[in-house]
Amino acid sequence: MYTEKVMDHFKNPRNVGEIENASGTGTVGNAKCGDIMQIFLDIDENEIIRDVKFKTFGCGAAVATSSMATEMIKGKSVNEALSITNAAVVEALEGLPPQKIHCSVLAEEAVKAAIEDYIKKRDAAK
Amino acid sequence: MYTEKVMDHFKNPRNVGEIENASGTGTVGNAKCGDIMQIFLDIDENEIIRDVKFKTFGCGAAVATSSMATEMIKGKSVNEALSITNAAVVEALEGLPPQKIHCSVLAEEAVKAAIEDYIKKRDAAK
Amino acid sequence: MMRVYLDNAATTMVRQEVVDAMIPAFTTYYGNPSSLHEYAREAEQLLSAARADVAAVIGAKPEEIVFTGGGSESDNMALRGVVAANKKKGKHVITSAVEHHAVLYTLQAMEREGLIDLTILPVDEYGIVSVESVANALRDDTVLVSIMFANNEVGSINPIAQIGKICREKGVLFHTDAVQATGHVPIDVGAMNIDLLSISAHKFHGPKGVGVLYIRKGVRVPSLIIGGGQERKRRAGTENVPGIVGLATALKIASEHMEENAKRVGALRDKLMKGIAERIPDVKLNGHPTMRLPNNVNYSIRYIEGESILLMLDINGIAASSGSACTSGSLDPSHVLLAMGLPHEIAHGSLRLTLSEFTTEEEIDYVLDLLPQIVQRLRDMSPLYPKH
Amino acid sequence: MMRVYLDNAATTMVRQEVVDAMIPAFTTYYGNPSSLHEYAREAEQLLSAARADVAAVIGAKPEEIVFTGGGSESDNMALRGVVAANKKKGKHVITSAVEHHAVLYTLQAMEREGLIDLTILPVDEYGIVSVESVANALRDDTVLVSIMFANNEVGSINPIAQIGKICREKGVLFHTDAVQATGHVPIDVGAMNIDLLSISAHKFHGPKGVGVLYIRKGVRVPSLIIGGGQERKRRAGTENVPGIVGLATALKIASEHMEENAKRVGALRDKLMKGIAERIPDVKLNGHPTMRLPNNVNYSIRYIEGESILLMLDINGIAASSGSACTSGSLDPSHVLLAMGLPHEIAHGSLRLTLSEFTTEEEIDYVLDLLPQIVQRLRDMSPLYPKH
């Protein structure tokens, strides 16, 4: 059902964990639907994502898309990261079963929520 | 589907044939329904059935019941033969499948038709 | 005693390659394809491969193949499903008088239930439906035409491609019961404009109890059996993986050897057909002389009755059939022969001999030797047989 | 790597004795039982023997056994058939919220079609239907009660004999889906007042794609699949003789060893159940602690999601299940667990481990070793897991 790439990211998820005092965090999904994703960003003064961690409650695809999304934005600028799409995550994973596409949407939303949180905090601090 | 007795009478039917100038003949059934039985009687002056022959167009049960019925009335008096029942034929054959019971009815009817023919001829000759 | 099996239209021997292909699915790759683990993936792979194989043979896409519990289920599903899904368009259905009971009785039941208006087309003396009669029967409210590919009793083959063409032109769905044809004659659902097609594995050396309904993409057919989401929600029930593997294996082998089988079996069939005509007077070939399945011989043998012929053959080790297998033992003569215009008494005396690729020339010779004696013996017993 | 199959509620391995019993029916006694010759009689004898064997196991008469294409078909046939045959009496049907989809979806479809008024009874926290709730739901126009014998997800066993008794007293027909129970726990259709009962062979080491509908003598159930006159005109289609032989063989063996299996498998099941409870915190046993199938373990494991547990187990060679097999891969949590009152997020994290008589203690030890690590790993990744 899953591609090798998905299984690789499920078996060895990258960037699992939390960041204390993160520059931005985003949580999307809910347990009722069976998926929750949490993304933690550490963003430097040049608006580069220095570090990123995630925690996910969900199926194999939820874990793999979280892992892949964090890999894709790590070291990127906030602006670059904002342009991440669920399709790009799916492509990077070499495909997802149709009923699991929503997980990639969740991953995109989690990244965006975390960046929005960062922007809100940044602007509030100005 | 058929008992051994039925198969025996089908494989080696007794009394197949015709009797020229029979004392009585009876034909029942019709080709449309898939069964025709013809019985020929040779009856002596003491009203004993000296000989009996049959011809049958029909299934295995039709052949076997004809054969058995002729055996059962051979050497009997006309009155005894008149009391033959389809149930007795079935019993003598050690049973028939439900959808084949009508063949035994046909055999009983054929015997009776042949005897009636004899009686008609006899009474006409008086 | 020699044993000769000439009832291959009723069912066939499962070939060894098919048994060999099924066994691993029974004992090793036995997972439920819907589960989420290695055993399930192994089973799912067998299923997908089988689906692709079947699709390739009939010119379909894999997702157009629905596996069912046999030919009767496929027929029932196609008929009930198409009618239910097209209620808005109308309720007129066209079929023929010589369909298998899985089609004819189902449609007649649906008519009694008020679900459809049914037109039953007559057939010609060979049991063939004319393209014209279908064209003339089509109405604005016709939702389905169901005409069998080849007849199970007399083997006649209908002009399926032409019927398909007309139906397509009029935008009417076309189902064909190809249970007797599949694996024996070429089928191409694309070229023949077939929208739904029924298959049963046990008619081409596959296992009993498994079939296919081909459903053209875009044609809506609700489930006959409701429950789990198997077969893309079109047929509930844990997939019969070994049976499906058996079906696909048998069909692949049959289609790979179709031409050579048709030639070899056809030659034996012709020998049997000719031999009977030469050796037995007062017989009548039923079905079309050339537009017929390569393995089917069907004769009416005058003055005698079918079952007694079968019993005599059986006593001598020969397995044959009279009328269709399903209705043998019943008293009614074949509805197919009657529809072809045969009088009752002749319809009662029909004998169907159906060959397979495992039939040998020796077996045919044995039958040709025996049959005339058997017929003579029964005729001598028959009050209908004219005296000489 | 060790491979451990713990998904026996989804389907089972076909046991060697069953394969051995089926093979002659594929390749030697392959006749169509409806035909009229030696090959047919051989097949018919296999069929009759199988029918007698199945009848004996459940306390029925042979003529009350109808062979079908599987559990789903049996359920569909029972429900549609009884309702169609009892239109004059009424159209009220009672079922439970935890039925298999073959029952629940079929009844819901029938309700949408306007064929029935449906009452869906709730269950208790163990997934069990109370006798009282059935009694209270019965109406004058109730034509059918359909309550499953044992649940496929949590293994809980319903008070079938008592429900049967009440139905009989009120003159209402009682159907039970015994697909999970048959071959595992004793069934007596007489003592339990069961009028219709569904069986599927692949749940007790028989083949897939073959089942039984027991229909008490005198209960009218029109065909779901119409056509030939097989199964006393109740199920058209050439009989799946090898499958039926396989079903009967498997059922006979299962019932002969039922007690000893239940003991041995039950002991392993208890070890697994206890082991999980001891080694993993925050787990909840689903289903009744004692009134459950001897082979079923079902736990909700908090803070993590079912599919990811399955994947981790699968990576380690262990085949398990979450929710029912048919709906895995879907996003909805099990309707059974929700009906038992579990909150969504806990229902999402359920794990079903179902044993068979082929399960070994070594395999259970392997699972008990691995599962805690897997759970910990996934919990460490979960945002729901409370920090310590």
Ligand SMILES: Cc1ncc(COP(=O)(O)O)c(C=O)c1O
């Ligand atoms: C309780 C129950 N009923 C019905 C079914 C359906 O049986 P089958 O898959 O053989 O159609 C199953 C299993 O899938 C089941 O567990």
Ligand SMILES: Cc1ncc(COP(=O)(O)O)c(C=O)c1O
């Ligand atoms: C033309 C035709 N249609 C349908 C069927 C039914 O197939 P099955 O017996 O596999 O249900 C048969 C054979 O029995 C057949 O010959």
